[in-house]
Amino acid sequence: MRHIISLLMENEAGALSRVAGLFSARGYNIESLSVAPTEDPTLSRMTVVTIGSDEVVEQVTKQLNKLIEVVKIIDLNEGNHIERELMLVKVRAIGSDREEIKRLVEIFRGCIIDVTDKSYTIELTGTSSKLDAFLEAVERSAVLETVRTGASGIGRGEWILKV
Amino acid sequence: MSVELTGAEITIRCLQEEGVRCIFGYPGGAVLFIYDELFKQDKVRHILVRHEQAAVHAADGYARSSNNVGVALVTSGPGVTNAVTGIATAYMDSIPMVIISGQVPTSAIGLDAFQEVDTVGITRPCVKHNFLVKDITELAQTIKKAFYIASTGRPGPVLVDIPKDVSQQKTKFAYPDKITMRSYNPVTKGHSRQIKRAAELILSAKRPVIYAGGGVILSDAAPQLTELVQMLNFPCTNTLMGLGGYPATDKQSLGMLGMHGTYEANMAMQYCDVSVAVGARFDDRVIGNPKHFSNENRKIIHIDIDPSSISKRVKVDVPIVGDVLDVLKELIKLLKAEKGKPDQAALKEWWKQIELWRERDCLKYDRESKIIKPQMVIEKLFNITKGDAFITSDVGQHQMWAAQFYKFDKPRRWINSGGLGTMGFGMPAAMGVQLANPKGKVACITGEASIQMCIQELSTCKQYKLPLKIINLNNRYMGMVRQWQEFFHGNRYAESYMNALPDFVKLAESYGHVGMKIERPEDVEGALKEAFKLKDQLVFMDFITDQTENVFPMVPGGKGLSEMILV
Ligand SMILES: Cc1ncc(C[n+]2csc(CCOP(=O)(O)OP(=O)(O)O)c2C)c(N)n1
Numbered sequence: 001m002r003h004i005i006s007l008l009m010e011n012e013a014g015a016l017s018r019v020a021g022l023f024s025a026r027g028y029n030i031e032s033l034s035v036a037p038t039e040d041p042t043l044s045r046m047t048v049v050t051i052g053s054d055e056v057v058e059q060v061t062k063q064l065n066k067l068i069e070v071v072k073i074i075d076l077n078e079g080n081h082i083e084r085e086l087m088l089v090k091v092r093a094i095g096s097d098r099e100e101i102k103r104l105v106e107i108f109r110g111c112i113i114d115v116t117d118k119s120y121t122i123e124l125t126g127t128s129s130k131l132d133a134f135l136e137a138v139e140r141s142a143v144l145e146t147v148r149t150g151a152s153g154i155g156r157g158e159w160i161l162k163v
Numbered sequence: 164m165s166v167e168l169t170g171a172e173i174t175i176r177c178l179q180e181e182g183v184r185c186i187f188g189y190p191g192g193a194v195l196f197i198y199d200e201l202f203k204q205d206k207v208r209h210i211l212v213r214h215e216q217a218a219v220h221a222a223d224g225y226a227r228s229s230n231n232v233g234v235a236l237v238t239s240g241p242g243v244t245n246a247v248t249g250i251a252t253a254y255m256d257s258i259p260m261v262i263i264s265g266q267v268p269t270s271a272i273g274l275d276a277f278q279e280v281d282t283v284g285i286t287r288p289c290v291k292h293n294f295l296v297k298d299i300t301e302l303a304q305t306i307k308k309a310f311y312i313a314s315t316g317r318p319g320p321v322l323v324d325i326p327k328d329v330s331q332q333k334t335k336f337a338y339p340d341k342i343t344m345r346s347y348n349p350v351t352k353g354h355s356r357q358i359k360r361a362a363e364l365i366l367s368a369k370r371p372v373i374y375a376g377g378g379v380i381l382s383d384a385a386p387q388l389t390e391l392v393q394m395l396n397f398p399c400t401n402t403l404m405g406l407g408g409y410p411a412t413d414k415q416s417l418g419m420l421g422m423h424g425t426y427e428a429n430m431a432m433q434y435c436d437v438s439v440a441v442g443a444r445f446d447d448r449v450i451g452n453p454k455h456f457s458n459e460n461r462k463i464i465h466i467d468i469d470p471s472s473i474s475k476r477v478k479v480d481v482p483i484v485g486d487v488l489d490v491l492k493e494l495i496k497l498l499k500a501e502k503g504k505p506d507q508a509a510l511k512e513w514w515k516q517i518e519l520w521r522e523r524d525c526l527k528y529d530r531e532s533k534i535i536k537p538q539m540v541i542e543k544l545f546n547i548t549k550g551d552a553f554i555t556s557d558v559g560q561h562q563m564w565a566a567q568f569y570k571f572d573k574p575r576r577w578i579n580s581g582g583l584g585t586m587g588f589g590m591p592a593a594m595g596v597q598l599a600n601p602k603g604k605v606a607c608i609t610g611e612a613s614i615q616m617c618i619q620e621l622s623t624c625k626q627y628k629l630p631l632k633i634i635n636l637n638n639r640y641m642g643m644v645r646q647w648q649e650f651f652h653g654n655r656y657a658e659s660y661m662n663a664l665p666d667f668v669k670l671a672e673s674y675g676h677v678g679m680k681i682e683r684p685e686d687v688e689g690a691l692k693e694a695f696k697l698k699d700q701l702v703f704m705d706f707i708t709d710q711t712e713n714v715f716p717m718v719p720g721g722k723g724l725s726e727m728i729l730v
Contacts, residue, residue, distance in 0.1 A: 010346055014283060014295075025288050055474070062471035068292040068312060071346040163345060 004076040004153040010069040011044045032150030080156040087131045090145040093120045167333040171196035177306040180338045187218040191238025193265025196330040213619040217591035219249020224595030233260040240278030251289035255582025259318035268328040282324045291319030299332045316349025317469040353485030361464045362497045368437035369509035371397045377404030378442015378487045385574040387491035400428035404581040407571035421449040423563040426525035429724040440465045442487040444472040455723025534709045537636045541568040552604040553596045557589035557613030560642035563714045565608040587616030597629045606632040612641045621674040633703045671703035682707045
């Protein structure tokens with residue numbers, strides 16, 4: 001199953017490579033990983049999306065917890081949560097395609113943020129599967145370039161990850 | 164205003180503050196300032212090894228036999244890469260250790276400078292934690308953290324990389340007496356409700372087994388384990404890392420379990436209804452195939468300080484995360500308070516079954532042999548030292564025979580590389596053991612292949628007058644490799660014959676030690692006695708042993724515990 005793991009860690013040089021190294025050394029799967037400092041600059045927040053059986057994911061969280069720089073960790077799948085990913089996608093847009101792509105962008109609640117006479121650059125946020133769905137809806141050959149941030153997640157309501 | 168100290172002075176002061184009396188190392192460009200400070204003081208003794216791998220193994224042996232944090236000091240580049248084997252060895256066995264390494268100056272980092280390697284990167288997967296100190300004002304605190312992390316929770320090696328310019332710069336020195344880290348707070352106390360559940364399960368057991376590992380040794384919980392086992396009259400088996408945690412000469416001891424464990428220990432582990440795992444981790448060399456292990460129905464209580472060890476290879480019914488010592492104390496208290504006792508009739512039946520397994524006499528060997536049997540050498544060693552020696556070993560058949568035939572009654576007496584299986588560990592580790600226990604009898608059981616991996620340390624032993632007794636079980640083969648080739652590779656002994664061996668007697672003598680070659684069974688006892696009489700001398704005993712002897716029982720890879728090959 002796909003799990004979104006959120007961690008707070010000391011914002012120190014090398015902390016990221018410890019996490020990445022752990023995944024490769026133990027053969028765990030990383031679907032995406034995103035990291036940035038929080039409102040407290042001594043802390044970074046990382047979101048790792050991993051796929052594995054419950055046993056494997058339990059090991060992943062336990063092993064991550066063992067890293068000295070990891071302060072706190074939660075598996076967002078253990079409760080209600082919100083997931084968002086940002087994607088920028090450049091598509092070929094000529095002639096009648098231009099209107100169709102615009103409509104598609106509206107349906108997916110995205111926006112066109114850059115335009116040339118041959119292309120659109122579209123900004124889209126949502127769950128990773130929504131972004132996948134958008135890419136499937138656009139004709140394959142029209143997609144010129146995509147860049148995605150990887151998922152970020154946060155608990156719903158009072159569920160808070162904080163030191 | 165207080166005086167300012169250089170980074171090198173601070174490093175040494177920190178070691179003094181930590182009560183470190185002995186470190187093992189090898190100098191080089193990046194650590195010259197630190198060596199200079201070592202030179203100017205005499206509180207911290209430095210032992211000069213002949214290869215950095217040995218420095219780390221020696222610090223490791225020092226730590227294992229004394230429960231102090233072992234300390235090694237190496238230079239940048241090749242100093243560090245040589246040390247990596249030692250660090251990984253300590254990491255796999257959870258040994259508290261601090262490694263201080265020199266690094267090229269901060270301004271040169273990343274420029275492929277002379278003797279530069281990414282030390283933090285190279286060692287990351289085999290340390291509990293590591294630090295690169297770029298700012299001298301953080302040096303003292305970092306070293307404090309290193310000792311704290313190394314020795315608390317599940318122990319392990321911690322490396323501190325110090326660039327040369329940092330060792331030269333100056334700052335005010337204050338050694339923090341306490342450290343708190345928001346990201347590192349290992350638990351010690353077990354959850355009381357879980358301990359209660361464990362007590363209930365223990366009292367309901369009909370075919371119990373206590374399975375104790377290295378965690379018992381590391382947390383100094385042997386007396387508590389012994390109390391628990393004896394108050395319950397349960398059988399106890401120890402892992403390779405746990406030998407000495409329960410007295411092996413006691414009748415409730417089933418000996419070691421696992422790949423080369425005893426028949427009775429493995430059968431009891433397989434067919435018990437309640438298994439109490441104490442500071443052990445159900446690893447592949449212990450339970451063999453986890454699927455096969457899970458075929459039998461049993462309840463498992465697992466006490467371990469590391470949550471990630473629990474339910475990693477087998478599902479556990481009652482997990483208890485905590486320091487083995489704390490948890491055992493609580494458990495004993497609870498069991499004493501409880502009125503009930505386990506079903507005594509069932510326990511009696513279970514012991515009867517175990518006695519039947521014991522009668523199989525799985526460790527038998529030909530005692531009448533005209534060629535020296537390695538097992539016999541170890542039995543004699545046990546008798547002559549009255550079971551009271553510190554025994555280190557290398558890796559191979561000799562290691563398994565040592566584990567099977569030397570009956571360890573006390574903890575911290577059996578020092579071996581269980582997790583990584585590092586050939587070359589034995590002699591340097593024994594040096595550390597001897598330095599931590601100057602009055603102790605220290606023997607290194609080795610093979611003619613392993614000993615050659617760190618043979619240069621005979622020189623260190625001479626310099627520091629370390630009277631080790633080296634028991635070389637010389638079968639002219641990488642015996643364990645040969646055994647696998649015999650069993651699983653159609654007797655094709657690819658590259659496992661040890662050709663061109665040195666004359667070990669002359670070799671020992673050339674380093675200024677005593678050498679003995681023993682070729683007949685009837686000479687074994689006399690030689691050992693004579694060697695131990697030479698109290699101040701290192702004696703290298705080259706026992707010419709049976710080339711064809713194999714280690715039994717054996718659970719072949721991928722098989723289950725009850726699928727042993729027996730003699
Ligand atoms: C550094 C290292 N290299 C290779 C091995 C693989 N290995 C395990 S046992 C063994 C043979 C050891 O031979 P010896 O020291 O003579 O001991 P014996 O098995 O004959 O008692 C080898 C090569 C190892 N454990 N460590």
